[in-house]
Amino acid sequence: MSKYDDLFDEVTADESLFREKGVLDPLAEPDEIHARDAQERELASLLAGVHEGYLPPTVTIYGPPGTGKTLSTRRVCREFASRTDAVAVEYVNLKECRTLFSAANEILFELTGEKKGAYEGLDGVFEGIWEALAEYPEWTVLILDEIDHVQHDSNYDPSDFFYRLLRGEGKLKRGVDLSVWLVSNELLEVDLRLDSRVESAMSDEAVFFPPYGPDELAAVLEPRLERAFREGTVPEEVRDYGVAEAARRWGDARKALTLFRQAGETATERGLDQLTRECLETNLEATEREATVSKLLDLPTNHFLVLTAVTGWDQGGEIKQPVTTADVHSILEGETFPEALQLGERAVRGVLTDLETMGLVETWIDSRGREGRVKQIETTFEPQWVRDNRLRYVEESTYLGADTED
Template sequence: MSKYDELFDEVTAEESLFREKGALDPLAEPDGIHARDAQEHELASLLAGVHEGYVPPTVSIYGPPGTGKTLSTRRVCREFASRTDAVAVEYVNLKECRTLFSAANEILFELTGEKRGAYVGLDGVFEEIWTALEGYPEWTILILDEIDHVQYDSNYEPSDFFYRLLRGEGKLKRGIDLSVWLVSNELLEVDLRLDSRVESAMSDESVFFPPYRPGELASILKPRLERAFREGAVSEAAFEYGVREAARRWGDARKALTLFRQAGETASERDLETVTRECIDVNLEATDREATVSKLHDLPANHFLVLTAVTGWDQGGKIKQPVTTAETLSMLESETYPDELDLGERAVQGVLTDLETMGLVETWIDSRGREGRVKQIETTFEPQWVRDTMVHYVEESTYLGTDTEE
C-alpha cells in the first residue's frame, strides 16, 4: 500500500452522513423556485405587456446576493417566451467585462457566437447586434446580469453604452423592439451617472428581491437537505438553528447551502451520527467570512478605498476600532494613498452612508462635551478581513481593470 492509498483511505468517510452532496451545490439550478411568488408575479406582469404592444425599455431587478434574482428572472422570461412566439430571451453576464466595449462584445457573442476586434469600435459592435436582432422574433428581452460592473473606462462612458442600447440609430431604423432587464446585486441603486438623454429613455420599472426570511429559507433548504443527507442525519433542532442563523446573518440561500454542507463535513470528520448545533456553530464564522469577503471583492473602488482607511489605524499592534470621520479622512490624505485616489469630505460621507446601508459598517454619534459631537465608524465584521483581501482586490477587481478595449 502506497502513501496515497493511506491518504485516500484517511479522507474517505466509512459512514458518511451524505447521500448526494451535490444537492447542496450553491450554483446548481433547483427544480423549483420557492418564496418568490410576488416577484415572479411582477416579472410576469411586465412581460404580459407584449400582448398590448408594450414592454418597458428597461427593468431594474435588484437585491443582495443569493436572493433568487437571476434564477427567477431567467426562469420566468424563458417560460413566457416558450409560450409566446413573438418573444425571445437572451441572458448575458457582465461580471468579467472590464470595459464597455467588452460588455457590448459579450452581448454580440450571445447573439451570434462571435466577437469583434477593438478596431470596429462600440458603434461597429452595436451595428452587428442590430443586424443579428433583425432575425429575432418581434420582441427581445435582453437580461444583463451583474450590471454593477458596468463603469467608466478611458474610451466610453455608461451613457454612451446605454444610449446605443436604447436609442441607437441602427435599432430605431430597423424598428427593433428590445427590452433590457438590468440585474444588480446592490441594495442601493447602481450609480451609472447617466446623462439626461439616456435617463429619459429608461423606465422606472423595478423589482426588488429582499433577503430571505427564516420561513422562506426553510422552504428552499428542506428539499435540498433531504436529497443531500441520509434520513435523520440533520436533527430538527440543528436545521431550525442553521436556518435561523443563516436568515439573520445573510438572507442568502447560497450561503445557507454552503453552511449545511460544511456542517455535514464537520459531523462526518468527528464521526457523529447527526449534524448538531455545534457543527453549525463551528462553520458559521467561516461562512460569514466567505460571504463578507465576497462582498468586499465586488465593492466599487471608492467604497473599498474608504474601508481600507476605516481599518487603517493601528493601536498597540491591533487595528483600531472605532475610528472617527476625521481619522478616516486623515488616513485617505496620508502618503499611503496616491493623489489621484484623493476623495473629498462629501464623497467620503456619501460612501460611508452606502457602506452602512450595505451592512458593512455601523456609525453613531459620540458626544465629547466641550469637544462637540463626533461620528464614530466601525466595521460590522472582523476588520482584518479588509487587509487580508487587499491584494486580491487590486489584482482581480473589475473596478480596477485595464482601460484598453477587449
C-alpha cells in the same frame, strides 16, 4: 497497493451523512423556486405587456446576493418565451467584462457566437448586435446580469453604452423591440451615474428581491436538505437553528447551502451519525468570513478605499476603531494613498452611507461635551479582513484595470 490507494481510503468516509451532496451546490439550479412568488408575479406581469403591444425599455431587478434575482428572472422569462412565439430571451453575465467594449462584445457573442475586433470599436459591435436582433422574433428580452460591474473606462462611459443600447440609430432604423432587464445589487445607482438623457430613456420599472427571512429560507433549504442528507441525519432542531442563523446573518440562500454542506462534512469527519449544532457553529465563522470577503472583493474602488480608512489603516499602523469621518478623510489624504485615489469629504460621506446601507459599517453619534457631537464609524465585521484582502482586491477586482479594450 500504492500510497495513493491508502490516501484515497483515508479520505473516503465509511459512513457519510450525505446522500446527494451536489444538491447543496450554491450554483445548482433547483427544480422549483421557493419563497419568491411575489417577485415572480411582478416579472410575469411585466412580460404580459407583450399581449398589449408593450414591454418596458428597461427593468431593474435588484437586491443583495443570494436572494434569487438571477434564478427567478431567467426562469420566468424563459418559461414565458417558451409559451409566446413573439418573444425571445437572451442572458448575458457581465461580471468578467473589464471594459464597456467587452460588455457589448459579450452581448454580441451571446447573439451570434462571434466577437468583433477592437479596431471596429463600439460602433461596429452595436451594428452587429442590431443586425442579429433584426432576425429575432418581434420582441427580445435581454437580461444583463452583474450590471453594476459596468463602469467608465478610457474610451467610453456607461451613459454612452446605455444610450446606444436603448436609443441607438441602428436599433431604431431596424425597428428592433428590445427590453433590457438589468440584474444588480443595491449599488446600481451609485455605480452607473447615468446622465439625464439616459435616465429619461430608462423606465422606472423595478423589482426588489429582499434578503430571505427565516420562514422563506426554510422553504428554500428544506427540499434540498432532504435530498442532500440521509434520512434521520439532520434533526429538526438543528436544521431550524442553522436556518435561523443563516437568515439572521445573511439572508443569502447560497451562503446557507454552503453552511450546511460544510457542517455535514465536519460531522462526517468526526464520525458522527447526525448533524449537530456544534458542527454548524464550527462553520458559521468561516462562512461569515467567506460571505464578507466576497462582498469586499465586489466593492467599487472608492468603497474599498474608504473601508481601509475605516479600519484605521495608515502606513501599516494598528487598527483603530471607531473612527470619525474626519479621521477617514485624513487617512485618505495621507501619503499612503496616491493623489488620484483621494476623495473629498462629501464623497467620503456618500460612500459611508452606501457602506452602512450594505451592512458593512455601523455609525452612531457620540456627544463630547463642549466639543460637540461627533459621528463614530466602525465595521460590522472583523476589520483585519480588510487588511488581509487588500492585495487580493487589487488582483481580482473588476473595478481596477479597466483601461484596455479587449
